Amino acid sequence: MAVSVDEAVSAGPGRDHTPSRRRRGGRGRSVLEVALLTVLAVVMLFPVLWMIETSIKENRDVYAIPAKFFDFKVTLDHFKDVFAGSGGGRSALSVSFLNSVVVAGVSTALATVLGVPAAWAYSRFSVKAKKDQLFFILSTRFMPPVVVVIPIFLMYRQLGLIDNKLGLILIYTAFNVPFTIWMMKGFVDEVPAEYEDAAMLDGYTRLQAFWKFTLPLLLPGIAATAVFALIFSWNEFVFAIFLTSSDSVRTAPPAIAGLIGGTTIDWGLVAAASVVFALPVLVFAYLVRKHLVAGVTLGAVRR
Amino acid sequence: MAGIEVTTLHKRYPDGTVAVEHVDLSIGDGELFVMLGPSGCGKTTTLRAIAGLERQTSGDIHIGDTLVNDLPPAERDIAMVFQFYALYPHLRTRDNLAFPLRAEGLPKAEVQERVDEAARLMRLGPLLDRRPHRLSGGEQQRVALARALVRRPRAFLMDEPLTNLDAELRADMRTEIKHLQGELGTTMVYVTHDQVEAMSLGHRIAILNKGRVEQIGTPLEVYDRPASLFCAAFIGSPPMNLIEVEVADGKLRSQGGLVLTPPPGLPRDRRLVAGVRPEALEVTEPGAEGSVPARVVSAEWLGDEIIYVVDHGGQREVRVRMAPTVRFAADAPVGLRHTGGPPPVYDVDTEELVA
Numbered sequence: 039m040a041v042s043v044d045e046a047v048s049a050g051p052g053r054d055h056t057p058s059r060r061r062r063g064g065r066g067r068s069v070l071e072v073a074l075l076t077v078l079a080v081v082m083l084f085p086v087l088w089m090i091e092t093s094i095k096e097n098r099d100v101y102a103i104p105a106k107f108f109d110f111k112v113t114l115d116h117f118k119d120v121f122a123g124s125g126g127g128r129s130a131l132s133v134s135f136l137n138s139v140v141v142a143g144v145s146t147a148l149a150t151v152l153g154v155p156a157a158w159a160y161s162r163f164s165v166k167a168k169k170d171q172l173f174f175i176l177s178t179r180f181m182p183p184v185v186v187v188i189p190i191f192l193m194y195r196q197l198g199l200i201d202n203k204l205g206l207i208l209i210y211t212a213f214n215v216p217f218t219i220w221m222m223k224g225f226v227d228e229v230p231a232e233y234e235d236a237a238m239l240d241g242y243t244r245l246q247a248f249w250k251f252t253l254p255l256l257l258p259g260i261a262a263t264a265v266f267a268l269i270f271s272w273n274e275f276v277f278a279i280f281l282t283s284s285d286s287v288r289t290a291p292p293a294i295a296g297l298i299g300g301t302t303i304d305w306g307l308v309a310a311a312s313v314v315f316a317l318p319v320l321v322f323a324y325l326v327r328k329h330l331v332a333g334v335t336l337g338a339v340r341r
Numbered sequence: 342m343a344g345i346e347v348t349t350l351h352k353r354y355p356d357g358t359v360a361v362e363h364v365d366l367s368i369g370d371g372e373l374f375v376m377l378g379p380s381g382c383g384k385t386t387t388l389r390a391i392a393g394l395e396r397q398t399s400g401d402i403h404i405g406d407t408l409v410n411d412l413p414p415a416e417r418d419i420a421m422v423f424q425f426y427a428l429y430p431h432l433r434t435r436d437n438l439a440f441p442l443r444a445e446g447l448p449k450a451e452v453q454e455r456v457d458e459a460a461r462l463m464r465l466g467p468l469l470d471r472r473p474h475r476l477s478g479g480e481q482q483r484v485a486l487a488r489a490l491v492r493r494p495r496a497f498l499m500d501e502p503l504t505n506l507d508a509e510l511r512a513d514m515r516t517e518i519k520h521l522q523g524e525l526g527t528t529m530v531y532v533t534h535d536q537v538e539a540m541s542l543g544h545r546i547a548i549l550n551k552g553r554v555e556q557i558g559t560p561l562e563v564y565d566r567p568a569s570l571f572c573a574a575f576i577g578s579p580p581m582n583l584i585e586v587e588v589a590d591g592k593l594r595s596q597g598g599l600v601l602t603p604p605p606g607l608p609r610d611r612r613l614v615a616g617v618r619p620e621a622l623e624v625t626e627p628g629a630e631g632s633v634p635a636r637v638v639s640a641e642w643l644g645d646e647i648i649y650v651v652d653h654g655g656q657r658e659v660r661v662r663m664a665p666t667v668r669f670a671a672d673a674p675v676g677l678r679h680t681g682g683p684p685p686v687y688d689v690d691t692e693e694l695v696a
């Protein structure tokens with residue numbers, strides 16, 4: 039959603055100024071802009087910086103008053119604690135990270151596999167009450183998870199899906215499929231249907247035409263959509279905390295939250311776990327950033 | 342190769358739009374058949390129904406002896422060129438051409454041979470290793486045509502393939518397509534909204550309006566005797582002058598007094614309109630024999646001809662095509678007379694040709 043921030047900023051300068059006034063106005067605005075952006079950046083980034091600092095401070099320094107910003111001893115003990123259990127072997131946290139990887143990865147893959155063909159079908163075929171169907175699909179996203187978590191908890195108990203990774207995968211997929219359909223329908227609409235028409239005349243079936251010609255053109259869109267779906271599943275907290283209880287099934291968000299509470303809080307460990315938790319999403323978003331931009335601007339592709 | 346037979350074709354889109362209404366076409370084997378009509382008249386829809394990309398609501402389509410209503414596009418053995426060329430963007434020209442052949446599962450050597458032949462026909466040699474985005478519009482068009490050629494299909498379907506080209510290139514490609522079609526002898530259905538293109542290309546032309554066929558005929562027939570007021574106004578540039586006439590003393594007489602030779606078999610007691618081609622009229626010195634007094638409203642010098650807009654006291658001004666050697670000043674008093682044979686005459690109410 040950084041996209042909307044970018045757009046909001048770049049949409050700044052008005053068009054109806056004379057050149058000289060615009061330049062002066064532009065400079066004035068740019069000073070203001072820089073100041074505002076700096077404030078914004080500090081406010082947004084400070085917690086992140088503080089988290090990173092805390093994760094590499096010794097416990098003594100974590101509680102120091104006044105707070106130590108720069109002159110503390112760096113230690114990686116907290117990160118070791120995230121992965122290694124106290125009695126040797128793996129820590130409960132590292133298991134939960136692995137669970138997160140599995141749950142987020144599988145649910146994203148499922149949502150993509152189900153959502154992309156559905157989006158293609160909605161874009162290409164005339165379906166009865168298409169608009170109503172699409173609205174219904176979107177409406178499943180209107181509800182905040184807390185609203186549905188109790189009924190889902192009851193259903194899951196009947197089905198034996200409580201405290202089960204499959205349960206989380208299914209619910210995340212259910213939430214990501216509508217999102218994928220909506221995002222991908224926009225991308226599919228941008229790809230001219232004539233490619234498929236031509237391929238069908240060339241002797242391919244409709245599905246082959248989709249697979250061979252449309253799908254490759256959709257890859258940037260799929261990447262962008264999958265990243266958003268992945269981030270949703272990775273960060274999801276409410277379902278995770280209600281539907282899982284054992285350390286072996288828990289995903290990272292409730293596991294990290296579980297570190298807070300009790301009599302003493304190991305803030306160093308919390309911070310280190312948070313850093314580890316935040317890292318994959320950042321790295322992934324960085325790796326596909328080109329696709330993200332391409333995905334967002336696909337509408338500008340020349341036809 | 343094969344003819345195409347379209348019988349009472351009807352297409353209603355799910356949203357209720359009726360795009361094609363009971364269209365009958367009988368396209369001969371080896372014919373270059375042009376479908377001409379204004380935007381939205383159902384040309385593309387008809388073509389897509391023939392191709393199998395759109396299922397008709399009712400009516401039959403035969404290609405050759407085969408009823409193809411329920412055949413998927415792949416099994417109809419036809420090639421289509423789209424207005425937006427639809428070259429596969431991730432493939433080089435060479436592979437774009439080879440693709441349909443590989444789909445058929447032809448052996449490598451034959452694919453190579455056919456691609457080379459099509460490339461030679463459309464002069465694509467230097468473009469073979471480029472991707473579509475590095476080709477100009479005209480080049481993309483040639484590749485699209487070549488892609489249709491390699492298949493050696495039973496029929497070509499062309500949907501306004503030249504619309505995106507500039508005028509000069511369009512004329513060149515027109516010649517090329519006509520030549521190629523003659524050479525190969527493959528049936529071709531060519532859709533356009535450009536009447537010049539239609540006249541210069543077609544063996545026969547079908548004029549469509551609002552999903553219906555208004556007239557089918559050779560370019561000459563269509564030009565000389567448009568079957569309806571719509572066709573009369575659509576064909577020719579400038580189009581026919583539609584002059585309201587009355588029958589008097591065995592002659593057709595316009596309000597301004599212009600006298601035309603009547604065709605035989607005129608009905609009585611109807612309001613009539615005569616369709617007079619601009620070249621069947623003549624601007625003369627005032628008072629010349631057989632002329633009525635008129636006034637030049639404006640003149641367009643087109644180099645090889647002059648189009649005079651003339652007011653002779655009728656309801657509408659008429660357009661007259663003259664050789665560039667005959668010059669009259671604007672606003673000059675002149676004479677106007679009819680030089681051609683009997684014009685086609687239409688009923689104002691039914692808009693149909695009556696004689």
Ligand SMILES: Nc1ncnc2c1ncn2[C@@H]1O[C@H](COP(=O)(O)OP(=O)(O)OP(=O)(O)O)[C@@H](O)[C@H]1O
Binds near residue numbers: 356379385386387
């Ligand atoms: N998929 C569709 N759904 C609903 N109506 C459609 C659809 N495709 C075309 N139409 C309508 O059918 C009519 C005929 O369309 P068609 O594309 O065949 O026209 P055309 O003669 O090819 O026009 P043009 O010269 O602009 O290409 C139009 O009124 C159009 O709006």
Ligand SMILES: [Mg+2]
Binds near residue numbers: 384385386500
């Ligand atoms: Mg069309």
